Amino acid sequence: MRMRDKFIVSVSPHLHKDESVSKIMWMVVLSLIPAGAAGVFIFGREALGVIILSIVCALVTELFLQVLTKRKVTVLDGSAFLTGLLLAYNLPAHVPFWIPIIGSFFAIAIGKQVFGGLGQNIFNPALVGRVFLVASWPKYMTIFTKPLTPPLCTGAGLNYDAVTSATPLALLKEGKILENVSYLNLFLGKRGGCIGEVCILALLIGAAFLFFKRYVSWHIPITYILTVGVFTYIFGPQGLFSGDWLFHILSGGLILGAFFMATDYVTSPLTYKGQIIFGLGCGLLTAIIRLWGGYPEGVSYAILMMNGASPIIDRYTKNRIYGTK
């Protein structure tokens, strides 16, 4: 860096803020720890292995690509760590070991570094990785571990029937009756699902921390969740205004997606007005995919689609420059 680039010349007053991209990233990581701990508790040791593999591979990929393309090495700024962590939270606990490795390689390489690194990517890297895995190896990505079962390894590998279960949303899509899925179980995470999405309580603790520290504003997550709730309530199974809105809010990856992935600074709109539009769009798409789409869950696709729309949203929701009409 040349000497004159170190000095930022601008008009006073100058305020200093003790925040940096790196610090915010590590704070988000910190806020995600409760959800991960709950996931490991619910699904067993394998979940921890998946999380660690995913993070390590994300870091190695970032380092490798930055050295290869002779860019500044910023492995420890927390963004690659966060991508790996979020990707692992979007995986079932019993995936083969190479699924998180390929997923986080894809997330960092194609989702982020191809566009030029942090701040340049159009789509949320962790979700790019997840969608690639779902489209490539659906058979591993749709088998979910039964919650709170002791580790069952019967000689020649896992007995899948004994330890797996479908997610409540998948059961709903198949038209099956939902047994022992109470709101309390959904809230505490006693259900089939991905590692980081099941325990709503832990996710809300992390989200409360982010709100408290003002790293995340309410605009995207609250409009997102409310839209899904209202929409699924209106278009219920027994005619209008009969939907089970609380079930739809508590199941699937909605809470994880709304608080931790839709709010990604890089891929969401800049202004509050834009963020509300973004949240509304995510909510509508999620509800439409869940109610009438081919997949049981639509959070990742909804967020990715709205990521693609956020440059347009930004263009039409520019703040008025002070002193102009």
Next chain:
Amino acid sequence: MRQFVREFIRGIFKENPTFVLVLGLCPTLAVSISLINGIGMGIAATFVLLGSNIIISLIRNFVPDRIRIPCFIVVIATFVTITEMTMKAYSPALNRALGIYVPLIVVNCIVLGRAEAYAQKNTVINSLFDGLGMGLGFIWALLLISAIREFLGAGKLLGYTLIKGFEPAFVLGMPSGALLVIGLLLGFFNLLKNRKA
């Protein structure tokens, strides 16, 4: 002689229809799902390109300028019909696999593009070498893309399983996978070009 070689080589690397001119992506995306489809499509398109280039450069001096595109299309469509009938007669399986994309060679932008940009302004021999070079460029691009997609997307090459226990990534067999592979290859070739320059 040297000039012919230059016309021929140009289509293969410097002005490769797929990776440099980025023409004819529609059949490339749709057909490159397996190596055998890629070969079939490449040869069919090359035949049409060669034939139409020769005929169009033969008739270039007495086709009125205003109706040149319809005239070119008639010539191209003739060759496409010949290709399709031959394919139906001798390899119906390939014809079924390629489906609508064989008749759609009529609107392949490589064929019309070369007719418009090259054959209508150049001599017959030059146009012949240009068509051959462009065709070969299209073939090797298709071969590369379809080999990658068949290997990673289905775990096979030419229908044979190569590695036992290899778990193919289905997404590469889908159109989104084709876009991904083409995008990465385009980036790679641009990187090579920039490094040379």
